[in-house]
Amino acid sequence: MRIAVFGAGYVGLVTGACFAELGHDVVVRDVLEDRISTLQDAGMPIFETGLEELLERNRERMLFTLDVREAIEGAEFLFVAVGTPPTYSGDADLSAVWTVIDELPRDLDGDRPIIVMKSTVPVGTGALVRAALDARGLAGVGYVSNPEFLAEGSAIADFQHPDRIVVGAFEESDGDRVASLYAGIDAPVLRTSVPSAEMVKLASNAFLTTRVSFINEIANVCELVGADVSDVARGIGLDHRLGPHFLRAGIGWGGSCFGKDVSALKQLAGNSGYHFQLLAAVIEVNELQKRRPVIAKLERHLGTLRGRRIALLGLAFKPGTDDMRDAPSLVIAARLLAEGAEVSAWDPVADGRIHLHGVETAGSALEALDGVDAAVLVTEWPELRELDWAEAGARMRRRLIVDGRNMLDPVELRALGFEYEGIGRATE
Numbered sequence: 001m002r003i004a005v006f007g008a009g010y011v012g013l014v015t016g017a018c019f020a021e022l023g024h025d026v027v028v029r030d031v032l033e034d035r036i037s038t039l040q041d042a043g044m045p046i047f048e049t050g051l052e053e054l055l056e057r058n059r060e061r062m063l064f065t066l067d068v069r070e071a072i073e074g075a076e077f078l079f080v081a082v083g084t085p086p087t088y089s090g091d092a093d094l095s096a097v098w099t100v101i102d103e104l105p106r107d108l109d110g111d112r113p114i115i116v117m118k119s120t121v122p123v124g125t126g127a128l129v130r131a132a133l134d135a136r137g138l139a140g141v142g143y144v145s146n147p148e149f150l151a152e153g154s155a156i157a158d159f160q161h162p163d164r165i166v167v168g169a170f171e172e173s174d175g176d177r178v179a180s181l182y183a184g185i186d187a188p189v190l191r192t193s194v195p196s197a198e199m200v201k202l203a204s205n206a207f208l209t210t211r212v213s214f215i216n217e218i219a220n221v222c223e224l225v226g227a228d229v230s231d232v233a234r235g236i237g238l239d240h241r242l243g244p245h246f247l248r249a250g251i252g253w254g255g256s257c258f259g260k261d262v263s264a265l266k267q268l269a270g271n272s273g274y275h276f277q278l279l280a281a282v283i284e285v286n287e288l289q290k291r292r293p294v295i296a297k298l299e300r301h302l303g304t305l306r307g308r309r310i311a312l313l314g315l316a317f318k319p320g321t322d323d324m325r326d327a328p329s330l331v332i333a334a335r336l337l338a339e340g341a342e343v344s345a346w347d348p349v350a351d352g353r354i355h356l357h358g359v360e361t362a363g364s365a366l367e368a369l370d371g372v373d374a375a376v377l378v379t380e381w382p383e384l385r386e387l388d389w390a391e392a393g394a395r396m397r398r399r400l401i402v403d404g405r406n407m408l409d410p411v412e413l414r415a416l417g418f419e420y421e422g423i424g425r426a427t428e
């Protein structure tokens with residue numbers, strides 16, 4: 001099969017490369033010249049675990065282009081994997097989706113190509129696109145909603161071993177064709193209407209954020225009553241009705257998807273006249289979780305933060321990616337700077353210089369820790385678990401660590417002379 005993929009972000013590239021690995025010919029089209037020329041020169045415009053090797057292995061079956069015509073030439077499937085960032089109103093910005101649809105030439109409908117929507121869109125988008133295609137004389141082009149459930153850092157594994165494949169179609173035969181693309185993948189295929197498929201995606205992300213905000217509130221209460229949220233989460237997770245996933249307490253959820261999707265669902269409900277109270281609370285809990293615990297813990301130990309030097313360890317919103325969109329690190333850094341602290345920062349791949357003005361970026365974790373009054377573990381990079389904490393302590397002015405991800409061993413660190421604070425873990 002020949003597949004065109006619109007959008008060379010991590011979803012488009014992982015989707016394209018995984019389909020190439022399944023033996024299909026793939027053309028990836030983007031409007032960003034830099035991105036396409038980097039890919040054409042066998043470079044990597046983004047960091048995603050395993051993607052470079054996957055692209056390398058499948059280079060012969062993949063093309064990268066800026067040209068719509070070249071992308072769609074002979075393509076049976078047109079995957080839309082462009083960004084749908086939030087607007088000021090909290091709704092999703094669909095301009096990139098509409099650009100793809102509007103750019104499709106009118107003579108496209110030869111062999112009934114199918115537009116496959118991977119981008120996360122509000123419920124009802126499929127119907128609007130269908131109507132727009134029909135109005136432009138493209139009634140012979142199919143439309144299928146096939147949402148992605150790829151988490152950054154594990155996107156390739158998520159594509160190859162998904163929990164489910166959701167296919168929502170207006171025409172059953174279009175759905176059959178899209179489902180058949182995944183023939184080599186062992187996963188249940190859920191066939192639904194287009195709006196239901198769109199809603200599965202939004203509701204899944206909303207539920208995941210609800211779990212994390214829930215456990216973060218439990219963590220905050222644990223601190224007040226002397227319980228340990230890690231043990232509590234284990235105890236919850238052993239109930240098969242609840243399960244162990246997305247119960248890691250920390251400094252809040254971030255990333256390019258959760259914030260925008262939850263807000264898009266809340267707005268979607270609001271636009272339809274329904275006040276989604278639970279999601280409003282989930283969002284607010286998260287805003288506070290990014291702003292409050294780390295700063296409060298630092299202040300408890302250090303008093304005023306003015307003139308204090310604080311190191312942020314990890315900047316990406318999660319390990320395995322260089323993505324800093326909506327990362328808790330951005331809020332924590334801004335809060336620290338606003339309190340008058342000096343901030344140093346390190347991340348193995350995310351480039352803090354682009355996003356963090358006023359923060360000194362260091363070449364290594366140890367360098368970031370030189371002469372600091374405290375360290376904040378922001379992203380649970382494995383490198384930080386392996387760090388020589390004795391050496392780290394020797395470089396710090398004060399051995400104070402706030403572990404925003406509950407990744408480190410408090411007993412070990414306290415034995416090294418550290419004051420240790422986790423999230424929802426009993427303090428000494």
Ligand code: UGA
Nearest residue numbers: 148149150151152212246247248250253254255257317318
């Ligand atoms: C998320 C979903 O997990 C994917 O299924 C979905 O396809 C994707 O959004 C998307 O909509 O494209 P992603 O944002 O890449 O994936 O990363 P997650 O692993 O879900 O983590 C999101 C945030 O939640 C991170 O900041 C992470 O640190 C935080 N988190 C996650 C917690 O604080 N605690 C947890 O227990 C789990």
